[in-house]
Amino acid sequence: MSTATINNNFKSEEYFINMGPQHPATHGVLRLLLTIDGEIIKKVEPDLGYIHRSIEKMCEKDSYQQIVHLTDRMDYLSSHINNEAVCLCVENALQLEIPERVKVIRTILDELTRISSHCLWWGVMGMDVGALTTYFYGFRDREMINDIFEETCGARLTMNYNIPGGLMQDIHPNFVKRVKEFIAHFKTKIPEYNRLLTGNVIFQKRTIGVGLLTKEDAISYGASGPVGRASGYSCDVRKHHPYSALDRVDFKEALATEGDSFARYRVRIQEMWESISIIEQLIDNIPEGDFKVPTNAVIKLPKGEYYQKVETARGELGVYIISTGTKNPYRVKFRSPGLSNLSLLNHIAVGGKIGDLVATMATIDIVVPDIDR
Amino acid sequence: MSYLSDIYNGIKTLLTGMSVTGKYFLNSRKGAITQQYPDNRDTLKMFERFRGEVVMPHDENNEHSCTGCQKCELACPNGSIEIIWDRVIDENTxxxxxxxxxxxxxxxxxxxxxxxxxxxxxxxxxxxxxxENSVYDRTQLTRVLNQPGSKVRAGVEE
Amino acid sequence: MNTLININNLFLSIIPAEITGLPKMAMIALIYLGIFAVLGLYLVLLERKVAAWFQLRLGPNRVGYHGLLQTMADALKLVSKELTGTVKADKFLYNLAPYFVIITSLMALGIFPFTQKLQAYDLNIGLFFLIAISSIGVIGILLGGWSSNNKFSLIGAMRSGVQTISYELSVGLSLLTMVLLTQSLQLSEIVEVQKNGWLIVQGHIPAIIAFMVFMIAGTAETNRAPFDMVEAESELGAGFHTEYSGMKFAYFFLAEFINMFIIAAIATTVFFGGWLSPFGVTESIPWLGVFWFLAKTFILVFLMMWFRWTFPRLRVDQLLTLEWKYLLPINLVNIVIMAVIVWLNLSIQF
Incomplete structure (x- = not known):
């Protein structure tokens, strides 16, 4: 490939460009330091920290109820799942018995969040490879989920609906009806997504064989979520360590073996179908009961270390709390899926073109506040 | 021969994609999802659980039910609530x-x-x-929730 | 309507005679400039509206009736904006580049026969001139990208060079296929030939293939999606015109839309009979031909917009693969087929 030796008068030089922090393809304030040779990428170096808000440090001064709302602001596209992770961790530490109703509602909302996140991802994925119209179709469907959230939880993005011990309010009377409406609507839309983008020859050419990640590399880089599963690494926390009501539902773990961008794309489309199936199994039999169990106004966790992992739309989110028995945690650590998935980027984007980098980054589905926290 | 079938399949998938957008184009009149926000103020109604801003409802006698227990102040993660309180002698008891x-x-x-x-x-x-919370000066965002001259509704403490 | 007839009369009185006076030429140039500036603006509006309808939106609807004056307001804003640029830019080339782009696209408009008589200059090598002039535009893009001293711009400009040089071939060859049938490069004669039926009908299979190749290559030549390597918003920010602002940016922007119109107008003239209408309506009432011509052109423009708002972008190497491995061989075979058809008189004549 080296053209440097062809003619000394025309030496080919490596070329350094800053992609971001203000760049349409980096989905926020991520900065990529690219070294390129013509169009070919030699090195990708992500530079983080542009949206670092020290959430983990802020948690140390907050009570356990207050931590929950900070996690909304990490991976804002799966905020409900983040909330749940903290709540589960605290509940496990307190050994609270959570009502079945809460578990089922939490799981339904989790899966709705996942669909909403994947809808947005699908729209943006299309936009990153140049098909601008997908964005609006994705957002149209996401809007219905946002309305469901707004009606039940009170907010569209930063729901903060979970509290340690249950839910903040009971579900809205319209909830079940609206979710069913959405499911019926969305089932007709995924085939349309496939017709518009998945089958498109240009899209396939852009993604098949691009950004190859082997199973071994996926494991050694700590990839999780659809990125890991597209490489054949079975890492769905919902399957391996079921939480909430996931132990009673029947769903398949979306897996692919190719490990390229198109495999990651297909895994996410497949996950949307699986989420629909989970919601359908649960929506008709939400058990009656309380929506929360009473906790002390000031929660004090017993001295010790607690860890809980959940599957967000992006992968495995771990919450690690060290408590010294006071009302504030001694240390909180979030294991965010975005950071480990981003660390793959240099490994899988090198050797591709600039266009490949954008497509690969879109399939990794980064959310920058999740990476920086 | 795969060369020709590649071309055929390529054109077919492209036309499939165009049929999807074309269908929406033809239905664009009734399918538009745009909300023309400042124009639809009259019909735009938020859900009753929507969290816009915290208010303290007063009844017709200018009475509220805040006892000054400061639980909200303690619960607030970022210190947005500040309660200035006083002790008075209850006339009845x-x-x-x-x-x-x-x-x-x-x-x-x-x-x-x-x-x-x-x-x-x-x-x-x-x-x-x-x-609709935009203001020209951020000091306007600091609000006193209890109305002047208001007092706590009788019987709330119990 | 009255003014239109006046303009029409003006052209009718001028065109058949040799253009002698400089004032007359200047006047024609000014009228063309005015008409096409407005045309460009309304193409932008059309694009925005069409995009909105594809995307379940409403599109511009605030300025004027249903947003009809939106692009006028935008143009006014662009004119009044400050012209910025990078400090280390090559100032002379940086300022020159937009003019290259806009002038070449305006020059190309001069030779289209809008009706039998309404044609600024009937060049006898018209088609050749069009192909030639549209390749000059890329120099402006190259200069703009190179001189603005921005790395993203440079990548965009280099992509543009690669892309336009490759796709020139397909544009030229697909038109050459049709020239075999018309036996003339003069646009007015190409239209005359089609009185026996549109060339796409006359030439049947090879003509349809040539039309498809021309539309693909033409879209690529105007740097529009799915071939917008040059701008590639999600890859390069804004590509070659990242550093341009105000009116200079507007030149690039307008040129893109006028180029789209040119590609559609060439296709109309060469494949769909230009201003000719069925039953000879436009021959008895010549000024109707303008509308007939524009109607056909705008349908093709709409087709290009449809492409843009449906397809993902190709990668730069796939762009070249498409040209050199698919379009070019198809084109070469197509020319031979067309030659055989012309030789054996297999074309369909009405």
């Missing part, structure tokens, strides 16, 4: 009683997490659905 002087709400710091409303034992504060 003769005991000392805590009343609020000012229930100050720093809306500029509020993250709309809902913990204060959840923590309030007497439902003195609740969420209002107003979402």
């Amino acid at each position: 003769g005991k000392k009683k805590k009343i609020i002087d000012q229930h100050i709400y720093h809306f500029g710091m509020c993250t709309q997490c809902g913990l204060c409303v959840d923590a309030c034992p007497s439902d003195a504060i609740k969420w209002a659905q107003n979402f």
Whole structure:
């Protein structure tokens, strides 16, 4: 490939460009330091920290109820799942018995969040490879989920609906009806997504064989979520360590073996179908009961270390709390899926073109506040 | 031969994609999802649980039900609620009683997490659905929730 | 309507005679400039509206009736904006580049026969001139990208060079296929030939293939999606015109839309009979031909917009693969087929 030796008068030089922090393809304030040779990428170096808000440090001064709302602001596209992770961790530490109703509602909302996140991802994925119209179709469907959230939880993005011990309010009377409406609507839309983008020859050419990640590399880089599963690494926390009501539902773990961008794309489309199936199994039999169990106004966790992992739309989110028995945690650590998935980027984007980098980054589905926290 | 079938399949998938967008183009009149926001103010109604801003409802006698217990102040993660309180002697019982002087709400710091409303034992504060909160000066975002001259509704303490 | 007839009369009185006076030429130039500036603006509006309808939106609807004056307001804003640029830019080339782009696209418009008589200059090598002039535009893009001293711009400009040089071939060859049938490069004669039926009908299979190749290559030549390597918003920010602002940016922007119109107008003239209408309506009432011509052109423009708002972008190497491995061989085979058809008189004549 080296053209440097062809003619000394025309030496080919490596070329350094800053992609971001203000760049349409980096989905926020991520900065990529690219070294390129013509169009070919030699090195990708992500530079983080542009949206670092020290959430983990802020948690140390907050009570356990207050931590929950900070996690909304990490991976804002799966905020409900983040909330749940903290709540589960605290509940496990307190050994609270959570009502079945809460578990089922939490799981339904989790899966709705996942669909909403994947809808947005699908729209943006299309936009990153140049098909601008997908964005609006994705957002149209996401809007219905946002309305469901707004009606039940009170907010569209930063729901903060979970509290340690249950839910903040009971579900809205319209909830079940609206979710069913959405499911019926969305089932007709995924085939349309496939017709518009998945089958498109240009899209396939852009993604098949691009950004190859082997199973071994996926494991050694700590990839999780659809990125890991597209490489054949079975890492769905919902399957391996079921939480909430996931132990009673029947769903398949979306897996692919190719490990390229198109495999990651297909895994996410497949996950949307699986989420629909989970919601359908649960929506008709939400058990009656309380929506929360009473906790002390000031929660004090017993001295010790607690860890809980959940599957967000992006992968495995771990919450690690060290408590010294006071009302504030001694240390909180979030294991965010975005950071480990981003660390793959240099490994899988090198050797591709600039266009490949954008497509690969879109399939990794980064959310920058999740990476920086 | 795969060369020709590649071309055929390519054109076919492209036309399939065009049929999807074409269908939406033809139905664009009724399918538009745009909300023309400032124009639809009259019909735009937020859901009743929507967390817009914290308000303290007063009844017709200018009475609220805030006892000044400060649970909301404690529950707030970012210090947006500040309660200035006082002790007065209750005329009926003769005991000392805590009343609020000012229930100050720093809306500029509020993250709309809902913990204060959840923590309030007497439902003195609740969420209002107003979402048009832009002001020219951020000092206007600091609000005193209890109205001047208001007092606590009788019987709330019990 | 009155003014239109006046303009029409003006052209009718001028065109058949040799253009002698400089004032007359200047006047024609000014009228063309005015008409096409407005045309460009309304193409932008059309694009925005069409995009909105594809995307379930409403599109511009605030300025004027249903947003009809939106692009006028935008143009006014662009004119009044400050012209910025990078400090280390090559100032002379940086300022020159937009003019290259806009002038070449305006020059190309001069030779289209809008009706039998309404044609600024009937060049006898018209088609050749069009192909030639549209390749000059890329120099402006190259200069703009190179001189603005921005790395993203440079990548965009280099992509543009690669792309336009490759796709020139397909544009030229697909038109050459049709020239075999018309036996003339003069646009007015190409239209005359089609009185026996549109060339796409006359030439049947090879003509349809040539039309498809021309539309693909033409879209690529105007740097529009799915071939917008040059701008590639999600890859390069804004590509070659990242550093341009105000009116200079507007030149690039307008040129893109006028180029789209040119590609559609060439296709109309060469494949769909130009201003000719069925039953000879436009021959008896010549000024109707303008509308007939524009109607056909705008349908093709709409087709290009449809492409843009449906397809993902190709990668730069796939762009070249498409040209050199698919379009070019198809084109070469197509020319031979067309030659055989012309030789054996297999074309369909009405």
